[in-house]
Amino acid sequence: ILNVEQSPQSLHVQEGDSTNFTCSFPSSNFYALHWYRWETAKSPEALFVMTLNGDEKKKGRISATLNTKEGYSYLYIKGSQPEDSATYLCAVPGAGSYQLTFGKGTKLSVIP
Amino acid sequence: DTEVTQTPKHLVMGMTNKKSLKCEQHMGHRAMYWYKQKAKKPPELMFVYSYEKLSINESVPSRFSPECPNSSLLNLHLHALQPEDSALYLCASSQGFGVEDFNQPQHFGDGTRLSIL
Numbered sequence: 377i378l379n380v381e382q383s384p385q386s387l388h389v390q391e392g393d394s395t396n397f398t399c400s401f402p403s404s405n406f407y408a409l410h411w412y413r414w415e416t417a418k419s420p421e422a423l424f425v426m427t428l429n430g431d432e433k434k435k436g437r438i439s440a441t442l443n444t445k446e447g448y449s450y451l452y453i454k455g456s457q458p459e460d461s462a463t464y465l466c467a468v469p470g471a472g473s474y475q476l477t478f479g480k481g482t483k484l485s486v487i488p
Numbered sequence: 489d490t491e492v493t494q495t496p497k498h499l500v501m502g503m504t505n506k507k508s509l510k511c512e513q514h515m516g517h518r519a520m521y522w523y524k525q526k527a528k529k530p531p532e533l534m535f536v537y538s539y540e541k542l543s544i545n546e547s548v549p550s551r552f553s554p555e556c557p558n559s560s561l562l563n564l565h566l567h568a569l570q571p572e573d574s575a576l577y578l579c580a581s582s583q584g585f586g587v588e589d590f591n592q593p594q595h596f597g598d599g600t601r602l603s604i605l
Binding site: 407408410412417418419420421422425427465469473474475476478479480481 | 528529533593597
């Protein structure tokens with residue numbers, strides 16, 4: 377079982393603030409790192425899948441970076457909006473099969 | 489709108505009932521998954537079907553019985569469940585289940601909220 381950790385567990389920010397949170401994972405036998413956004417009463421939505429060390433991906437105001445050598449990824453949200461309120465999950469597949477191990481998530485609340 | 493459809497959205501059943509959860513996708517994905525999610529915890533994998541064959545069963549009790557009638561459908565049959573089985577059950581799909589598919593995301597349904605009385 378892979379150890380995938382996310383921090384912080386929860387975060388409250390004011391509308392307009394920028395924020396970031398962390399996902400750490402085992403750096404050995406790395407294949408990919410997935411980020412998902414999960415809004416209440418909706419399905420988890422894929423944000424990014426990252427595979428290369430130094431990779432940086434962007435989707436609107438959200439971006440993510442990846443460091444496979446030290447085993448971490450950062451997710452950044454610029455100018456947070458209330459609609460960004462959600463739980464952000466990261467996940468990694470295990471060795472040899474596409475079986476995702478999820479972190480416990482970071483719950484973001486953006487206060488208008 | 490999600491591309492993975494789960495029914496029902498909510499289910500309340502007694503411990504002696506038999507019910508089924510259904511999941512459908514029309515993206516041509518060859519791998520489908522059942523996850524169980526309890527409050528404040530991440531989704532836990534229960535079963536994986538790859539090319540309509542059961543690939544992974546994560547030591548799930550036999551009161552949960554998965555079925556994959558075809559490549560678009562995935563069912564989870566429930567019988568004699570316990571109160572601790574109350575949870576959100578998520579279905580997901582992906583293009584495949586091999587190493588070559590690691591760079592593709594999983595697509596999730598909205599889930600079925602199950603309550604056992």
